[in-house]
Amino acid sequence: xxxxxxxxxxxxxxxxxxxxxxxxxxxxxxxxxxxxxxxxxxxxxxxxxxxxxxxxxxxxxxxxxxxxxxxxxxxxxxxxxxxxxxxxxxxxxxxxxxxxxxxxxxxxxxxxxxxxxxxxxxxxxxxxxxxxxxxxxxxxxxxxxxxxxxxxxxxxxxxxxxxxxxxxxxxxxxxxxxxxxxxxxxxxxxxxxxxxxxxxxxxxxxxxxxxxxxxxxxxxxxxxxxxxxxxxxxxxxxxxxxxxxxxxxxxxxxxxxxxxxxxxxxxxxxxxxxxxxxxxxxxxxxxxxxxxxxxxxxxxxxxxxxxxxxxxxxxxxxxx
Amino acid sequence: xxxxxxxxxxxxxxxxxxxxxxxxxxxxxxxxxxxxxxxxxxxxxxxxxxxxxxxxxxxxxxxxxxxxxxxxxxxxxxxxxxxxxxxxxxxxxxxxxxxxxxxxxxxxxxxxxxxxxxxxxxxxxxxxxxxxxxxxxxxxxxxxxxxxxxxxxxxxxxxxxxxxxxxxxxxxxxxxxxxxxxxxxxxxxxxxxxxxxxxxxxxxxxxxxxxxxxxxxxxxxxxxxxxxxxxxxxxxxxxxxxxxxxxxxxxxxxxxxxxxxxxxxxxxxxxxxxxxxxxxxxx
Ligand SMILES: [Zn+2]
Numbered sequence: 042x043x044x045x046x047x048x049x050x051x052x053x054x055x056x057x058x059x060x061x062x063x064x065x066x067x068x069x070x071x072x073x074x075x076x077x078x079x080x081x082x083x084x085x086x087x088x089x090x091x092x093x094x095x096x097x098x099x100x101x102x103x104x105x106x107x108x109x110x111x112x113x114x115x116x117x118x119x120x121x122x123x124x125x126x127x128x129x130x131x132x133x134x135x136x137x138x139x140x141x142x143x144x145x146x147x148x149x150x151x152x153x154x155x156x157x158x159x160x161x162x163x164x165x166x167x168x169x170x171x172x173x174x175x176x177x178x179x180x181x182x183x184x185x186x187x188x189x190x191x192x193x194x195x196x197x198x199x200x201x202x203x204x205x206x207x208x209x210x211x212x213x214x215x216x217x218x219x220x221x222x223x224x225x226x227x228x229x230x231x232x233x234x235x236x237x238x239x240x241x242x243x244x245x246x247x248x249x250x251x252x253x254x255x256x257x258x259x260x261x262x263x264x265x266x267x268x269x270x271x272x273x274x275x276x277x278x279x280x281x282x283x284x285x286x287x288x289x290x291x292x293x294x295x296x297x298x299x300x301x302x303x304x305x306x307x308x309x310x311x312x313x314x315x316x317x318x319x320x321x322x323x324x325x326x327x328x329x330x331x332x333x334x335x336x337x338x339x340x341x342x343x344x345x346x347x348x349x350x351x352x353x354x355x356x357x358x359x360x361x
Numbered sequence: 362x363x364x365x366x367x368x369x370x371x372x373x374x375x376x377x378x379x380x381x382x383x384x385x386x387x388x389x390x391x392x393x394x395x396x397x398x399x400x401x402x403x404x405x406x407x408x409x410x411x412x413x414x415x416x417x418x419x420x421x422x423x424x425x426x427x428x429x430x431x432x433x434x435x436x437x438x439x440x441x442x443x444x445x446x447x448x449x450x451x452x453x454x455x456x457x458x459x460x461x462x463x464x465x466x467x468x469x470x471x472x473x474x475x476x477x478x479x480x481x482x483x484x485x486x487x488x489x490x491x492x493x494x495x496x497x498x499x500x501x502x503x504x505x506x507x508x509x510x511x512x513x514x515x516x517x518x519x520x521x522x523x524x525x526x527x528x529x530x531x532x533x534x535x536x537x538x539x540x541x542x543x544x545x546x547x548x549x550x551x552x553x554x555x556x557x558x559x560x561x562x563x564x565x566x567x568x569x570x571x572x573x574x575x576x577x578x579x580x581x582x583x584x585x586x587x588x589x590x591x592x593x594x595x596x597x598x599x600x601x602x603x604x605x606x607x608x609x610x611x612x613x614x615x616x617x618x619x620x621x622x623x624x625x626x627x628x629x630x631x632x633x634x635x636x637x638x639x640x641x642x643x644x
Contacts, residue, residue: 186564188584189592193602196612198563198583202537206569209538210545226521226533226564226583233534247521247530247561252588257443257523271526272439281438283527330538334499336531337492338436 062316065308066286067241070276078242081265083274084250086242087221088184091296093303094153095122095137095180098220101303102310103128103135109166115195118159120151120187123166128178129311134170136163136231137180140221153222154187157200160230164200164207171213176314179231182220184249186227201230208233209333214317214325216310219243219284220295235320235329236313239275239284240295240302246273282336383407385578399619408576408619410556412458413465413482416515420623421469421478428467430500435462435493439526447524454485462493463518466501471513472627477505480515483557488518490562491525495532498566502539502550511549511630512540516567520560533565540566549633551626554581554604554613568612572629574622575604575613 078086086092099106103126110117123136138155141147155163163179170177186197208215208231215234223232223245232245239245246253250268251261258267278284288305291298317325375382380389385407395402399419400409411419417426434451441447455461463485469478479501481488490498498514505512521529543550552570554563557580564583567573575581582589582602590597600606607613617625 186583187592188588190589190597190601193582193584193589194606194610196568196610199568199612201564201583202533202566202568205534205537205565206541206544209534210541225530226561229530229533233538245527245530247526248523253523267443270439270441270443271523273527278527281526281528283531330542333531333534333538336528336535337496338438338528339433339492339496340436341430341433343432 062312063286064312065289065305067289068286070279073276077276080268080274083242083244084268086294087244089294089296090142092221093295093299094142095139095182095220097299098180098303098306099126099135099137101300102307112158112161112165114161115158118156118162119149120153120155121159121163123162133176133178134166135178136166138183138231140182151187153183154185155183155227156187156192157195157197160200160204163231164204167207167211171211174213176214176318177211178310179217179234180220181217181223181228181231183224183227184222185224201226204230205233209329210326212322212326214314216313218306219245224249233333235317235325237284238286238288238309239278241275241287241290242294243275244273245278245283246271401619406577408556408578410483412484413460413480416480417465420471422471422473426467426469426478428465430466430497433461433493433497435491438528441524450486450524458482458485460485463488464494464497466497471623471630474627474630476511476513477501478513481517483517486522489520489522490518490532491522491529495535498536499539502543505548506542506546509548511551512543513551513626514566515553515555516558516562517555518558518562520562533561536566537569540569549630551629555579559585573613574615574617574625575607577604577616577618579604581607
């Protein structure tokens with residue numbers, strides 16, 4: 042929820058050279074009073090082929106990126122890029138889903154749809170981050186995990202489940218940034234972190250609007266309605282707490298200015314990691330558990346409303 | 362007796378409240394006899410889907426099941442409307458199944474071993490996982506952790522519940538995190554995959570059992586077969602995404618016929634005495 046970060050600004054130490062924790066971030070949907078893009082506009086922007094993709098962001102945000110290849114079991118999946126880089130002079134592990142900027146490149150990258158071996162490469166790199174006490178940054182941008190028969194044969198579901206599992210207990214700080222499309226379980230496999238951010242025009246959904254329309258309305262042409270119903274756009278995600286804050290995009294969208302977009306992402310990452318690296322790992326893990334534990338709205342006639350919205354966890358971390 | 366039925370209609374002498382046709386072999390099965398055979402075709406061994414109540418009767422020792430969180434119902438966080446409103450869909454599913462949502466959870470014994478048991482019901486909105494399923498399973502795992510009792514989850518689900526949007530997707534992370542705590546604490550988790558177990562349920566807790574068992578012929582996969590066949594533009598081979606396919610590819614430990622399921626679960630639970638339980642005698 043919003044307070045998770047907004048509250049921390051009030052609670053956090055100021056004036057000692059650290060960035061304010063909400064630097065460059067939108068933490069309140071009041072910023073969108075009256076001028077929210079429609080869900081369908083958000084879907085189109087999030088999928089814009091000119092949008093900065095993982096490597097565009099990595100090359101601008103990080104220094105000295107060295108890519109690591111392969112899952113050590115089957116092959117190297119080009120739909121996931123991973124490696125070691127420096128952020129503000131300090132080493133981090135970066136893992137992201139990679140879409141292409143052209144049809145050719147998209148074919149090479151499988152449109153950013155990972156195979157199980159892509160997720161297993163990611164898991165291998167998560168473990169490196171934990172082993173060497175490096176923060177982990179993940180960049181989410183996929184229509185979904187690849188649904189082909191070879192992916193089924195090699196255990197797509199198991200790979201995603203394991204990736205979620207490893208992230209949920211990885212003993213190092215994790216910041217997730219949803220760059221464009223957060224498509225279902227294939228996105229969540231890179232999406233479990235201490236702080237989850239999204240670019241302003243990113244989307245995050247349980248199923249693609251087309252998929253949902255085909256099932257619920259029995260017509261893919263109803264995708265626009267489905268998108269609206271699923272509340273998958275940035276401001277919606279901020280309201281439901283699925284993302285903690287949105288990263289401001291340049292006017293006209295991230296595709297109009299990759300440099301400015303990357304600069305905003307960098308500011309946000311540095312501010313978040315500066316904060317997170319000071320939290321003891323045991324606290325980090327229990328707060329991460331609670332962050333995801335708190336999702337859901339259920340009603341118990343005898344017990345009243347449970348699963349209250351997440352409490353501002355920064356306050357507890359900092360003991361305030 | 363094999364029945365020929367060229368007009369695709371049920372013959373009048375087999376009224377559907379008394380008889381069920383096996384979709385695999387075409388045999389007409391007398392409902393009472395089918396129920397007595399745990400809903401397995403007496404002719405070909407086809408495993409029919411089992412409701413949550415029948416599943417509990419199959420696995421839990423007689424009168425051992427005590428349901429928890431029985432009253433929990435979903436709210437409508439998104440105000441979701443397709444051709445019906447989400448609350449209307451829930452009400453219809455409740456009327457159809459007699460359950461509040463797509464999973465029953467509680468404590469039970471399986472061959473005298475105390476367990477926390479959760480069984481999903483595909484009849485309730487395709488067994489889809491939304492806030493209630495996610496919360497009940499998470500509480501079940503947390504109870505298993507607190508009691509140091511093994512967790513047994515019988516999955517039957519088409520995946521995450523679309524009507525709850527991204528909140529439903531977050532239930533994957535929530536349930537995975539909960540069973541992961543059992544893993545760290547050395548408390549056994551047996552996952553049983555039944556027809557069907559697909560999408561977000563397979564891509565979360567259901568794939569993460571210490572032991573993963575599946576029922577014969579169960580449809581088990583990440584993507585819907587329709588999506589997969591559209592992706593490759595051809596028909597899928599017979600047996601694709603069936604339990605035996607997963608066994609061949611190394612993603613389930615055993616395919617277990619329904620008649621042997623309870624004793625098989627009990628065998629593994631007996632072998633994996635919960636870490637800490639043995640120690641009580643040596644402290
Ligand atoms: Zn049969």
